[in-house]
Amino acid sequence: MVPSPAEAPDGPSPALLALLEAEPLGELTVLDVGTGTGRLARALAPRCRAVVGVDRDARQIGEARARAAAAGLANVRFVVGDVEVEEYAPFKPDMVVAHLCMSDAIAERAARVLAPGRVFAFVAFHTDQWKETNRPSRFAYGEVGIKRLLKRTGFAVEHLAVEREVRTFETVEQGLAAAAPLAERWQADGRWPRYTKFLAEGGRTLTRAHLVVKARKA
Ligand SMILES: C[S@@+](CC[C@H](N)C(=O)[O-])C[C@H]1O[C@@H](n2cnc3c(N)ncnc32)[C@H](O)[C@@H]1O
Numbered sequence: 001m002v003p004s005p006a007e008a009p010d011g012p013s014p015a016l017l018a019l020l021e022a023e024p025l026g027e028l029t030v031l032d033v034g035t036g037t038g039r040l041a042r043a044l045a046p047r048c049r050a051v052v053g054v055d056r057d058a059r060q061i062g063e064a065r066a067r068a069a070a071a072g073l074a075n076v077r078f079v080v081g082d083v084e085v086e087e088y089a090p091f092k093p094d095m096v097v098a099h100l101c102m103s104d105a106i107a108e109r110a111a112r113v114l115a116p117g118r119v120f121a122f123v124a125f126h127t128d129q130w131k132e133t134n135r136p137s138r139f140a141y142g143e144v145g146i147k148r149l150l151k152r153t154g155f156a157v158e159h160l161a162v163e164r165e166v167r168t169f170e171t172v173e174q175g176l177a178a179a180a181p182l183a184e185r186w187q188a189d190g191r192w193p194r195y196t197k198f199l200a201e202g203g204r205t206l207t208r209a210h211l212v213v214k215a216r217k218a
Contacts, residue, residue: 001066003204007180008023010161010195011039011043012039012099012123013019013099013123013163013210013212015161016097016122016123016125016216017044019159019212019214020044020119020214021096023095024121025044025047025048025049026047026048026049026188027049027119028036028048028063028094029049029050029051029052029091029092029095029111030044030050030093030094030095030096030097031051031052031054031093031097032051032053032054032097032099033054033088033096033097033098033101033106033108034054034055034097034100034102035053035055035061035078035100036055036057036060036064036099036100036101037063037064037067038064038065038067038076038078039099040053040099041064041068041076042064042067042068042076044074044097044210046073047067047169049108050075050076050077051075051077052077052078052091053076053077053078053079054081054083054085054086054091055078055080055081056080056081056082056218057080061078061079061080061147064078065078069079071087074091075209078081079091083101083105083109084103084105084106085105085111087112087113088108088109088110089111089113092149093113093114094114094115095114095118095119095120096110096113096114096119096120096121097121098121098122098124099122099123099126100123100124100139100210101122101139102122102124102139102141103110103138104149107120107150107153107155108153110153111153111154111155111217114217115217116218117216118216119214119215119217120150120214120215120217121213121214121215122168122209122212122213123210123211123212123213124139124140124141124146124210124213125137125140125141125209125211126142126162126209126210126211127140127145127208127209128143128162128207128209129194129207129208129209129210130182130191130204130207130208132194132195132198132203132206132207133176133191133194133195133198134198135190135191135194136167141211143162145161146160146211146213147160147167150213150215153204154217154218155215155216155217155218156216156217156218157213158214158216159197159212159213159214160212160213161211161212161213162211163209163210163211163212164207164209164210165206165207166205166206166208167206167207167208168204168205169205169206171204172199174204175195175203175206176196176199178206179195
């Protein structure tokens, strides 16, 4: 996966970590779905009983294992798997977390595995993320949509915030430069021509927007 500014290359969301730290992590086995190279899993491991990171990208799981080993973390393991197809019961999680990997299928599986009182917490792309490309990620939710999903799957929302950053530009060139780290990915998925059209028509913004959510199984 190409790193992007929206994916906070320096580490997982501090807001999410703060929400998780309010829980008795030392007693918990935490499942990190869509773990990527395991940055959230690594941040949590020293505080938790155990952490399991799952991702369908074997290359990233390999990287996650190498980084955890280099950090000397013995209570974290990484598994290749599809978190929208497989059930989570084999991992016996007491908590499910997700950092920029969120879908209805993930919430449904978290709901099936977690006992009442257990926490499901995540950062998800907000539908305004890169709205200038006029094509939201399939992992994106608005406030209404995420509340509806969590209610349907049996979670009570304890925290829901939108973190939003709108960059503004004077010129087309500045707008192109700001999106340059995303260009290869956006060219591959068709968003680049939409963004350049937006700039050509006078648009001068680039929006980053995430939902930060903590919910508890009812
Ligand atoms: C935006 S990246 C976030 C990675 C990581 N959580 C982080 O914040 O650094 C999304 C990750 O979700 C993974 N992913 C997407 N759909 C998945 C699925 N159905 N099963 C497992 N992993 C999936 C991708 O492979 C990718 O690593």
